[in-house]
Amino acid sequence: MTLRGRQTECDQLERLLKDVRAGQSRVLVLRGEAGIGKSALLGRLVELAAGCTVVRTTGVEPETELAYSGLHQLCAPLLEHRARLPEPQRESLEQAFGLRGGDAPDGFRIGLAVLGLLAEAAAERPLVCAVDDAQWLDPMSELILTFVARRLGAESVALVFAARPAATLRDLPSLPVEGLADADARALLDTALTAPLDPHVRDRIVAETRGNPLALLELPRGLGPAELAFGFGAAAAAPLAGRIEQGFQRRIEPLPADTRRLLLAAAVEPVGDVTLLWRALDRLGVPPGAQAPAEAAGLVEFGPRVRFRHPLVRSAAWRGADPAELRAVHAALAHATAPADPDRRAWHRAHAAAGPDEDVAAELEQSAGRALDRGGRVAAAAFLERAAELTADPARRAARTLGAARARFAAGRHTQVPDLLAAAELGPLDEPQRASVDHLRARLAFARGRNRESAALLLAAARRLAPSDPSAALETRLEALGAAIFAGRPSGAAIDTGHTPGAGTYAGRSSGAAIDAGQTPGAALPAGHPPGAALVAGHPSGTTAAGRDSGTAEAARAVRGDGPLADGLAAWCLDGYPAAVAPLTAALTDADPRWLWLTAPVAVELWDDTAWLRLTAQAVAAARAAGNLAALPDALAEHAAALLHTGDLAAAAALLDEADGFSDAIGARPVPVTALWLAAWRGQDLPALDLAERVAKEGHARAEGRLTGHADQATALLHNGLGRYPAALDAARRAAGAAGPDDLGLAAGALGELAEAACRTGETRSAKEAAARIGERARAAGTDWALGAAALARALTTDAETDYREAIERLDATRGSLTAARARLLYGEWLRRDHRRTAARDQLRAAHSVFAAVGALGFAERSRRELAATGEKVVRPADPGRPVLTPQETQIARLAADGHTNPEIGAELFLSARTVEWHLRKVFTKLGVGSRKELRAALSG
Numbered sequence: 001m002t003l004r005g006r007q008t009e010c011d012q013l014e015r016l017l018k019d020v021r022a023g024q025s026r027v028l029v030l031r032g033e034a035g036i037g038k039s040a041l042l043g044r045l046v047e048l049a050a051g052c053t054v055v056r057t058t059g060v061e062p063e064t065e066l067a068y069s070g071l072h073q074l075c076a077p078l079l080e081h082r083a084r085l086p087e088p089q090r091e092s093l094e095q096a097f098g099l100r101g102g103d104a105p106d107g108f109r110i111g112l113a114v115l116g117l118l119a120e121a122a123a124e125r126p127l128v129c130a131v132d133d134a135q136w137l138d139p140m141s142e143l144i145l146t147f148v149a150r151r152l153g154a155e156s157v158a159l160v161f162a163a164r165p166a167a168t169l170r171d172l173p174s175l176p177v178e179g180l181a182d183a184d185a186r187a188l189l190d191t192a193l194t195a196p197l198d199p200h201v202r203d204r205i206v207a208e209t210r211g212n213p214l215a216l217l218e219l220p221r222g223l224g225p226a227e228l229a230f231g232f233g234a235a236a237a238a239p240l241a242g243r244i245e246q247g248f249q250r251r252i253e254p255l256p257a258d259t260r261r262l263l264l265a266a267a268v269e270p271v272g273d274v275t276l277l278w279r280a281l282d283r284l285g286v287p288p289g290a291q292a293p294a295e296a297a298g299l300v301e302f303g304p305r306v307r308f309r310h311p312l313v314r315s316a317a318w319r320g321a322d323p324a325e326l327r328a329v330h331a332a333l334a335h336a337t338a339p340a341d342p343d344r345r346a347w348h349r350a351h352a353a354a355g356p357d358e359d360v361a362a363e364l365e366q367s368a369g370r371a372l373d374r375g376g377r378v379a380a381a382a383f384l385e386r387a388a389e390l391t392a393d394p395a396r397r398a399a400r401t402l403g404a405a406r407a408r409f410a411a412g413r414h415t416q417v418p419d420l421l422a423a424a425e426l427g428p429l430d431e432p433q434r435a436s437v438d439h440l441r442a443r444l445a446f447a448r449g450r451n452r453e454s455a456a457l458l459l460a461a462a463r464r465l466a467p468s469d470p471s472a473a474l475e476t477r478l479e480a481l482g483a484a485i486f487a488g489r490p491s492g493a494a495i496d497t498g499h500t501p502g503a504g505t506y507a508g509r510s511s512g513a514a515i516d517a518g519q520t521p522g523a524a525l526p527a528g529h530p531p532g533a534a535l536v537a538g539h540p541s542g543t544t545a546a547g548r549d550s551g552t553a554e555a556a557r558a559v560r561g562d563g564p565l566a567d568g569l570a571a572w573c574l575d576g577y578p579a580a581v582a583p584l585t586a587a588l589t590d591a592d593p594r595w596l597w598l599t600a601p602v603a604v605e606l607w608d609d610t611a612w613l614r615l616t617a618q619a620v621a622a623a624r625a626a627g628n629l630a631a632l633p634d635a636l637a638e639h640a641a642a643l644l645h646t647g648d649l650a651a652a653a654a655l656l657d658e659a660d661g662f663s664d665a666i667g668a669r670p671v672p673v674t675a676l677w678l679a680a681w682r683g684q685d686l687p688a689l690d691l692a693e694r695v696a697k698e699g700h701a702r703a704e705g706r707l708t709g710h711a712d713q714a715t716a717l718l719h720n721g722l723g724r725y726p727a728a729l730d731a732a733r734r735a736a737g738a739a740g741p742d743d744l745g746l747a748a749g750a751l752g753e754l755a756e757a758a759c760r761t762g763e764t765r766s767a768k769e770a771a772a773r774i775g776e777r778a779r780a781a782g783t784d785w786a787l788g789a790a791a792l793a794r795a796l797t798t799d800a801e802t803d804y805r806e807a808i809e810r811l812d813a814t815r816g817s818l819t820a821a822r823a824r825l826l827y828g829e830w831l832r833r834d835h836r837r838t839a840a841r842d843q844l845r846a847a848h849s850v851f852a853a854v855g856a857l858g859f860a861e862r863s864r865r866e867l868a869a870t871g872e873k874v875v876r877p878a879d880p881g882r883p884v885l886t887p888q889e890t891q892i893a894r895l896a897a898d899g900h901t902n903p904e905i906g907a908e909l910f911l912s913a914r915t916v917e918w919h920l921r922k923v924f925t926k927l928g929v930g931s932r933k934e935l936r937a938a939l940s941g
Contacts (some may be wrong), residue, residue: 003040004213005184012175013045016158020052020126025152025915029134029161029169032177034241034312035214038162041177042130045160052126052158059136061315062268065383066347067376068096070141071114073271074129081120082113086907089113096140096374098343108629110375111147112910118148119155119912126156133311134163139378139411142168147629150661153915171664179211192217214310218247241312248316251297258290260317263300265329267317268348272305279336284328327352343367346383356392364390365400368407377411380404385420398427402436409440417444432468439465439476446479449702450486452551458483459555477559478566482598484552485569488705488743563587565595568602572744578780581606593619593635600638601745607778607786609645609815616642620655624908633659637674644677647817647854651894652678654887658909671698673710680718681818683858688718709735709746716753721858723865725760732757736770748774748789755793756826768797784810785819792823795830804830818859821850825863837870848874885926892916893923897935 003010009030016026030038046054057074075097082090093113094100121127131137131145149159149172161169165176180188185206209215252260261284269277281290294300301307308314321329334348346363353360368383384404391397405420421437429437442457458480465473556573559566568584584602588611591599596619603612616639623632636659640652656675663670672691679688692711699707712735719728735750751770758767771793778790788810795803804827811820828843844867851860864874885893888909895905902913902920909916924930927938 003037003044004188005180006037006041006044009041009175009177010044010048013041013160014048016160017045017048017052017126017128020128020156020158023154023156023918025155025157025159027149027152027159027172029163029172029174030177031163031165031174033165033212035212035218035244035310036177036179037213038177039132039310040213042132042160042162045128045130045158049126049128049158052128053121053124054128054130056130056132057141058311059131059133059138059141061136062318064136064138065379065381066138066343067140067371067374067379068110068138068144070131070137071144072097074131074141074145075114075117078117078121078127081117084120085113085116086903089116093117096376098370098374101373108144108147108910109626111144111151111629112907114144115148115151115910115912118152118157118159119914122156123914126158128158129160131159131161134161135166135168136311137168140376145169146172147910150664151910151912151915153911154918155912155914179209180213180216181211182206185209185211185213185216188213189216212244214312215244218244218251245312245316245319248299248310248313249320251299252317252320255293255297256290258286259293261325261329262286262290263294263313263317264321264325265333266300266306266308267314268326268329269306269333272307274302274304274306276333276336276338277306280329280332283332283335327354343370343379343383347386350383350386350390353390355390357390358392358396361387361390361396361400365403368403372407377407378413381407381411381413381416388423394427398424398429399433401427402429402433405440406436409443414444414447431464435461435464435468439472442476446483449704450483450706451703452484452487452549453703455480455483455487455551455555459558462558474562474566477555477562478569478595478598481552481555481559481566481569481573484549484555485573485598485744486704486706487552488709564589565591565598565602569598572605577777581780581782588615591615593622593631596635596638598744600641604745605748607748607781607783607789609642609785612642612645613639613815629662629910633663633668633670636662637670641674641677644674644681645818646815647821647850647856649678649681649854649856650890654890657887658891662910671695671707673707676710676714677717680714680721681856681858683718683721683856683861685718685722688714692718706743706746709743709750713746713750713753716750716757718858720753720756721856721862723862725757728753728757729761729763729766733766748777748786752789752793755796759796764797767793771797784813785816788814788823789819792826796826799830801830817850818854818856821847821856822859825851825859825866828863829866832866832870841867841870841872844870845872885923889919889923889926892919893927893935893939896920896923896932897939899932 012028016028019026030041032038042056046056055074055077057070059070063069075093079097082093085093089109089112091100092109096110118127118129134142134145137145145159145161146169149169152159161172163169179185186202189202189205205216252263255263262281265280265284265286266272266277269280278288291300291302295302299309299313301309318326330348331352334345334352337345337348339345342363346360346367349360350364364383364387368380368387371377371379371383381404384400384407388397388400388404391400401420401424405417405424408414408416408420417440421440424433424437438457438461442454442461445454445457448454458476462473462476462480465476552573556570560570561567564583564587568580568587571583572580584606585608588599588603588606588608593615596615599615600612603609603615616635619635620632620639623629623635636655640655640659643649643652643655652674656678659670671694673695676688676691676695679691682688692715695714696708696711699705699709699711712731716728716732716735719725719731732750732754735746736754751774755767755770755774758764758770771790774793775790778786781787788807791803791810792807794800795807804823807823808820808827811823814820824843825847828840828847831837831840831843844863848860848863848867851857851863867874891909892905895908900908902916905911905916906913911919923935927935929935929938
C-alpha cells in the first residue's frame with residue numbers, strides 16, 4: 001500500500017520497527033483529526049511488520065463503558081502465554097477477563113500482568129500492537145495500556161496508537177498527523193472525481209478540507225456537478241469530522257434496507273464476530289448476501305472479521321439509525337450473544353428496552369457486581385445508571401443510582417457524582433442510604449482539599465454513619481480530624497508586620513503571615529504561659545489547646561477512644577504537646593499504611609526519624625506488594641522525604657522520578673511537596689522558588705494551610721543554604737506563622753530555620769523566642785533529634801560552646817546526616833568568628849564533605865566560603881567523566897546489589913524482567929563492573 005504524501009510518517013514507522021527488531025520497545029501515538037490518515041498509517045505499520053506477531057484492537061464508542069473490552073480484544077490472541085506469568089499476575093489477568101472468580105484485582109496488577117504477557121509473547125518474535133480509535137477505549141483499557149506504555153523497555157514490543165488530538169494517552173511519544181500538502185491533496189482529489197472540475201473549485205475544496213485525505217475522497221461523492229461547482233461550501237460551518245460522517249450517511253441511505261440493517265448491526269457489534277453477527281441478522285430477517293452492496297460501495301469488508309473502511313463509517317451507520325431500528329438490532333444481538341458473555345448480553349438488552357423493565361435492570365445490576373469483581377468500577381457505574389433508568393420502583397431506582405455514585409467515586413470520576421447523588425435523593429432512601437449520601441459528599445470535599453469544609457462534612461457524615469456502619473464512622477472521624485489539622489491556622493490569624501518580602505521571595509506571597517520581631521514577649525498569652533513562647537498573637541506553642549479553632553477541637557473530641565492514632569492526635573489538639581507524645585509514639589508502633597498521610601508527619605512531629613523511615617518504607621512495600629498504584633506515588637514521595645533527612649538525595653530523586661511515572665500513568669497530578677524540598681536542599685534557586693510558588697498556590701486553592709507552610713519553610717531552607725539571611729528570615733517568619741498549633745510536623749523545622757536566619761540578621765529576640773519553643777517541645781519528645789535541635793537553636797542565641805557540642809553529639813546519633821552537618825557548619829562559623837581557625841576548619845571540612853558528597857550545593861558553597869575565610873583553599877573535585885546513572889538505573893542497581901533477582905526487581909518497579917536485565921547491562925558498563933557482587937562497592941564509591 002502506497003500512502004500519498006506520507007513518506008516522513010512511514011519512515012518513522014520503519015525506524016520504530018527497526019528498533020523493535022533490534023530488541024528495544026517503542027511507543028508511539030499517531031495524533032490527528034478524524035479522516036487524517038491515522039488508520040491508514042496503522043495499516044502500513046502492519047504491512048511493514050513482516051516477521052513480527054501483530055495484534056490489533058479498536059476503540060468503539062458504544063462500548064466505552066464496558067471494562068477491559070478493548071484490552072481483552074488486544075490480548076486475547078496472546079493469552080496462551082499467560083501460563084508463564086507469576087501466579088498473582090496471571091490470576092489478576094484472568095479475573096479481569098472473566099476467566100476466573102475471586103476478589104477484585106487491582107488495575108495496576110493487571111497492568112503488570114499485561115506488561116508480562118506482551119514480554120512473554122515478544123520473547124518468541126517481535127510483537128506489534130496496533131490500537132485504532134484509542135479515544136474510544138474503555139477507561140480501564142486506556143489506563144492499563146498507558147501504564148504498560150510507560151513501563152516498556154527492552155521487550156521487543158511496539159505499541160502504536162491512533163487517537164484524536166485530545167487529552168487521551170497524554171505525555172506518550174506522539175507523531176502529529178497533519179493534512180496533505182496542496183499538490184498531494186489535489187492529486188488525491190482527482191482520484192475521487194468522475195468529471196472535470198474547475199481549478200478554482202478544486203482549490204476551494206483543498207482549502208476547506210485542509211488536506212484531510214478522507215475528506216478529499218469522501219466529501220465530493222454524492223454531490224452533483226452543481227453542488228461541486230457552487231455549493232460545496234454550504235456545509236462548511238459544520239466540523240469536518242461531522243461532514244465526513246454525513247458524507248458516509250449519504251452513501252448508506254440509497255443502499256437496500258437489508259444492507260442498511262446489516263451495517264447497523266455490524267456497527268453495534270464491536271468485536272467484528274462474523275458468526276455472532278449472522279446469528280443476529282438471521283433473527284432480523286436479513287438474508288445472506290445482503291453485505292454485497294455495502295462491500296461494492298467500499299464501506300465494509302467481510303472476512304474472518306468485519307472491518308469498516310473507516311471508523312466514521314461505523315459511527316455514520318450507528319448515529320443515522322432510527323431509534324426503533326436500533327433497539328431491534330440490540331435485541332437481536334442480545335439474543336445471539338452466548339450465555340458465556342452475560343455482561344454484553346445485558347448491555348444489548350438494556351439498549352433494546354423502550355421503557356422500564358425490571359428483568360433487564362436486575363440483569364444489569366448483576367453485571368455491575370461482576371464488573372466490580374473484575375475491578376471495572378466505571379463499567380459497574382454505567383450498568384447501574386442504565387439499570388436505574390429502567391427501574392420503575394422509586395426505592396430500587398434510588399438504590400441503584402446511589403450504587404452508581406459509589407462506583408463513579410471509587411473510579412475517580414468525581415465530576416459525575418454530585419448529579420447522581422441528587423438523583424438518588426429524589427427517591428425514598430432509608431437512614432443508612434442517606435448516611436451514605438452524606439459520606440460520599442464529604443469524601444468529594446475531602447478529595448478536593450483537606451480543609452475545614454471537608455472536615456465539617458466528614459464529621460457530620462460520621463455521626464450519621466455511626467448507627468449503621470460503626471467502622472466506616474470511625475475512619476471518617478479520623479479523616480475529619482486529619483482534614484482539620486491539615487487546614488492549618490484560620491485565615492487571617494497571623495500578624496502583619498509590614499515587612500517587605502525579601503529578595504528571592506516567590507511571587508504571590510506576602511509577609512502578611514510574618515512574625516513581628518518587635519513584639520513584646522508574652523503579649524496576648526494566657527495567664528501562666530511561659531514568656532517568649534509565642535511567635536504569633538493568639539497562637540501559643542503546642543503545649544496548650546489555646547488558639548484551636550472550634551472545628552478542629554470538635555473533630556478532636558469526636559475521635560477520643562477511636563484508637564491510638566486518634567487518641568494521640570486528639571491529645572495533641574486538646575491537651576497540648578507533652579500530653580500527646582506517649583499516645584502518638586504508641587500509634588506509630590504498628591501503624592496502618594493507609595494512614596501514612598497522618599503517621600508520617602506525626603513521626604516528624606515527634607522527632608522520631610527511625611519511625612519516619614520505617615513507616616514510609618513499609619507503605620511503599622505494601623503498595624508494591626498489592627500492586628496499588630493509586631497509593632504508591634504518595635508512598636514513594638513520603639519515603640523520599642524521609643531519605644532527604646538522611647542525606648540520600650540521589651535515592652530520593654530516584655523515588656520521585658518513579659512516583660512521577662506512576663502518577664502520569666494514573667492521570668494524577670500530586671502537589672510537588674517533596675520535589676520542592678529536594679530542590680531546596682540542592683540549592684537550586686529558580687526551580688525551588690518556582691515549586692514553592694506552585695505548592696503555595698495549591699495550598700490556597702485547596703485551603704490547606706499545611707501546604708503553604710511547606711512552601712514557606714522550604715524557601716527558608718533554600719535561602720539559609722545560599723546565605724541569603726534576610727530572605728530566609730522573611731520566609732521563616734511566614735513558615736512559623738503558618739506552622740501554628742494546627743500544623744503537624746512543620747512547626748519545629750520552621751522555628752529552626754527562623755532561629756538561624758534571625759541570628760544572622762541580628763533579630764535576637766525572634767531567635768530566642770524560636771529557641772524557647774523548640775526547647776519546650778524537645779524536652780517532651782526526648783529524642784536525640786529533638787534535643788540536638790534544641791541545643792543547636794539554644795547555641796545560636798547563647799554562644800555557648802557546650803550547646804554546639806551537645807547538638808553535634810546528639811544529631812550524630814540520629815539518621816539526620818544533613819542536620820548534623822548543618823550543626824557542624826554553624827559551629828565552624830562560630831569558631832571562625834571567635835578567631836579559632838584551626839578548630840573551625842575541622843568542623844567546616846566535615847560539613848563541606850557531607851554537603852558536597854550528597855549534592856546539597858547551597859550549603860556546600862556556604863561551607864566552602866567559610867573555609868576560604870579561615871585561609872584554607874578548597875579545591876572542587878574534578879569530574880572523573882564517569883557516566884551518571886539515571887534514577888531508574890540507580891534503583892535497579894541498588895536492588896540488584898541487595899540480592900534481588902531480575903523478576904523480583906521487575907515486580908517491585910513494575911518493569912518486565914527483560915527490561916531490568918537491559919538496564920543492568922547498562923549499569924555494569926557505566927560503573928565498569930562485571931557482576932552483581934561488584935555493584936555494592938561501585939555504588940558506595
